[in-house]
Amino acid sequence: GAVVSQHPSRVICKSGTSVKIECRSLDFQATTMFWYRQFPKQSLMLMATSNEGSKATYEQGVEKDKFLINHASLTLSTLTVTSAHPEDSSFYICSARARGGQETQYFGPGTRLLVL
Amino acid sequence: GENVEQHPSTLSVQEGDSAVIKCTYSDSASNYFPWYKQELGKRPQLIIDIRSNVGEKKDQRIAVTLNKTAKHFSLHITETQPEDSAVYFCAASIAGTASKLTFGTGTRLQVTL
Numbered sequence: 243g244a245v246v247s248q249h250p251s252r253v254i255c256k257s258g259t260s261v262k263i264e265c266r267s268l269d270f271q272a273t274t275m276f277w278y279r280q281f282p283k284q285s286l287m288l289m290a291t292s293n294e295g296s297k298a299t300y301e302q303g304v305e306k307d308k309f310l311i312n313h314a315s316l317t318l319s320t321l322t323v324t325s326a327h328p329e330d331s332s333f334y335i336c337s338a339r340a341r342g343g344q345e346t347q348y349f350g351p352g353t354r355l356l357v358l
Numbered sequence: 359g360e361n362v363e364q365h366p367s368t369l370s371v372q373e374g375d376s377a378v379i380k381c382t383y384s385d386s387a388s389n390y391f392p393w394y395k396q397e398l399g400k401r402p403q404l405i406i407d408i409r410s411n412v413g414e415k416k417d418q419r420i421a422v423t424l425n426k427t428a429k430h431f432s433l434h435i436t437e438t439q440p441e442d443s444a445v446y447f448c449a450a451s452i453a454g455t456a457s458k459l460t461f462g463t464g465t466r467l468q469v470t471l
Contacts, residue, residue: 246401274457276458276459284463284464285447285461285462285463285464286402287461288458288459291458333399335402337459339457345390345392345453345457346392346407347392347404347457347459348404349394349401349403350401351400351401352399352400352401354399
């Protein structure tokens with residue numbers, strides 16, 4: 243149980259294009275999903291907290307207009323990197339917390355984004 | 359906000375020895391402390407967690423201790439094996455509606471034969 247998937251697993255795009263990443267909880271309902279960014283050999287940095295049916299809460303320094311988050315259902319959240327630039331290249335990982343569950347977060351497998 | 363420090367950044371042990379990783383946190387309201395193992399290019403995997411109403415928790419070769427007064431918690435791995443080699447992250451959060459995790463900087467553990 244508690245499986246989280248992400249799609250795509252890796253993506254290469256040209257500078258200036260937008261990229262959408264999907265995060266799904268496969269066998270449970272997730273009221274809260276989190277989006278992290280991880281640069282090579284660094285820790286996970288929380289970008290935003292996404293609650294189903296409401297606007298995401300962004301961490302300080304994260305541009306909400308650049309990283310669009312939608313949490314339209316209890317099993318799906320999407321992150322869209324708009325007008326991506328090479329400095330946005332990173333490993334993006336989502337996690338989900340089960341509805342009615344405790345604090346445990348289950349992580350997706352991550353999406354490696356390379357912007358040329 | 360919460361700040362989590364983690365030491366050491368790298369740790370090399372011989373197979374069969376024990377490994378200890380330590381973390382400190384700043385917010386006394388934090389009451390949930392998970393540990394994650396991340397292999398290269400993979401997702402973080404929860405290996406053990408502890409809540410503030412408990413001082414110690416053990417699961418086979420892995421144990422975590424928590425000192426709320428000193429605001430630090432530690433991961434102990436006994437009888438290390440090569441497959442324990444990975445990056446380990448501690449984290450802290452305040453239980454509640456958000457339960458945001460603040461991660462430590464990670465420890466790269468290398469278990470040598």
